Amino acid sequence: MNHSDVQDHMADYLEGHLPLEKRALFDAHLDDCSDCRGEIRSMQEMVTLLRSLPEPEVPLGFSESVMQRVHEAESRVSWLESLQAAFRLLMNPRVLAPVSVALIALGIIGGAGEVEKALVLEVPGGSLATQTLPADGAVLAGIPVPSRSPKSAVARASAPGANFQIRLQSGPVRVPEQQTPHLINPIPLNEFSQYARGFRGGVVKDDVFYDSAGVNLEARRSGARMVAVPSRARAQEKQPSAEEWLARLKRNPGDFASALSSSTLAEQELWIANLARHARQRGELPEIIAALRQSPNRRANLLAEDFEAASRTQDSSAYR
C-alpha cells in the first residue's frame, strides 16, 4: 500500500469499513509512513471537531408558526384550488369538448349528454345552472353564466338574502344535447385568480349578487374582458410551445410573472424548471434572466432569481 492507496481508502479506514486484510496493509503502511500517520491524525481531529458541533436550537414557537401558516394556506387553498381547477378545466383544450358540454349544463349552450365535471352555481331551492337559458356569455366570480341576467334566475330560485356557493361538481352530470358549442373565455387568469383568492361565497340582495365583501358581482362582471370562442376551433388550437412561451416572456416579462404568480407553488416550480431548462438548452437563459431583472415589475425581478436558482439546480456538474 502506498500514499495514493491511503488517500483512496482513508474514509473507509476511518469509519472501520475496510476489510481486515486491507486494514492490516493500511496499518502496516502507517507504521512506516509518518506523513500518512499525520494525515490520518489530522483527519480524525477534523472529523471529531465536526461531530462535536453543538446542535442549533429550534426557534421558539417554530411549530406554532408553521401550523399557523398551514391553517392560513388551507383556508386559502380550498377555494383557490377548486376555482383554479375549474378555470384550468375550462381553458385546457384537451378537456374542452367535455367542458363545452358542461357549459350546456350551465344553460349557456343547449343540448343533452353526460359529462364528468360541471360547474354548478348553487342557491337554495335549486341551482342556477338549470334555471338559465343560452346566452352570449358572461362571467360571475370566474364562472361563466348567461348574461341573460343571473339575477332573474336567482330571483326565481331563491329568496332575497340567500347565500350562494359555486362548486365544481364531479361525477356524471346529465346535460342537454349539444347544439351550438361556445366556450366563454372568462376574465384573464391573473384577474380571476386575484379575485378567487378572496372569494368566500356571496349573498343575494334585491335580486343582485354581492360577494362576501359586498361587491356587486354584476358590476365586476361588466368590467371583465369576455370573448366567445367557438369551442371546436379552440380545441384544435395548438398549445404554445416552450419557444413561444420564452418569446412571450422576453416580450413582456412583467405580464408573464404576474400570470405565473396566480399558479400554485408546485405549478410555478414546474414552469420555472421547464422554461429554465429550455432556455438554457437554447442558450437564451442569460437573456431571459436579464429581461426579468430589468423589468419594472417586482414579481419579474424575483422571478429572475428563481430562474437562476433553477438553472443552478439543473447544473448536473454540481450534483450528479
Add this chain to the structure above:
Amino acid sequence: MSFEMVERGPMAGVERGNSSSRRRRVVIEDPDAELIRAWKDGEDGAFEQLVRRHERRVFGLLMRMMGNREEAEDVAQETFLSLHRHGRRFRGESKFSTFVYRVAANAALNRRRTLGRSRARVDKLAVRHAAGDDLPYSPRDPEDATAGTELTAHVRQALQRLSPALRMPVVLYDIEGLAYAEVAEVLSIAEGTVKSRIHRARRALRVELKDLLGVKDEEFSP
C-alpha cells in the same frame, strides 16, 4: 460489512450526529408510520406532532446549509409547508425522516424567493429587526452562546466555505448522522458519490481548519 468492523474503525468512538436518535442503521418499522396514518386520515394535530418530531433535524440541517438563523427558519417553514402540501403522497418507500430530509435538502438547494410569500417574510424580518426584536434567538442558541469559542465559529465558517454539493453530504453524514445509503437517497445520488464527496469535503475542511488541528503545514495536500 459486519458491525464488529464498524466498531473497530478509528472514528468508532466519535459519535456522529448530536442525538442518539439519529443513528439508526437497522430500522424495522418507520417510527412515524402511526402518525402519518393519522395525518392522512385527517386527524387533528397529527401533522403538528410530525412537525415537532422533525423540526430539530430539519432546522439543524438548514442551519448548517444556510449558515444563518433567519434564512434557516424561513426555509424550514417552507419545508414543512411543502410537506403539508405534498407529503400525503408519501408512500412509505423510505423512512419518513429520510423523506423529510430530502424535502429540506431540496428546499435548501433550491432556495428561491417565492413570489410574494418570501417578500412578506423578508418584510416581517426587517420589521422585527428594526424593532430590535432579535432577543428570542440569541440567549437560547447554544451555538451562539459558544460562538465566542473560536473553535466552533471556525468550524461553522469552514463549513460555509464548502460548495453546497460537498457541504450537504458531509453535514448529513457527519453532523446529522445519516448512513451513506440514507444520504444517497436524500440527495438522489449514488452511494459511491456520497462517499467521495464526504471525503473531498473533509479534506477541504481539514485545509480550512489546519490552524486548529495542530498539524504541520506540509502534511496538508488539498
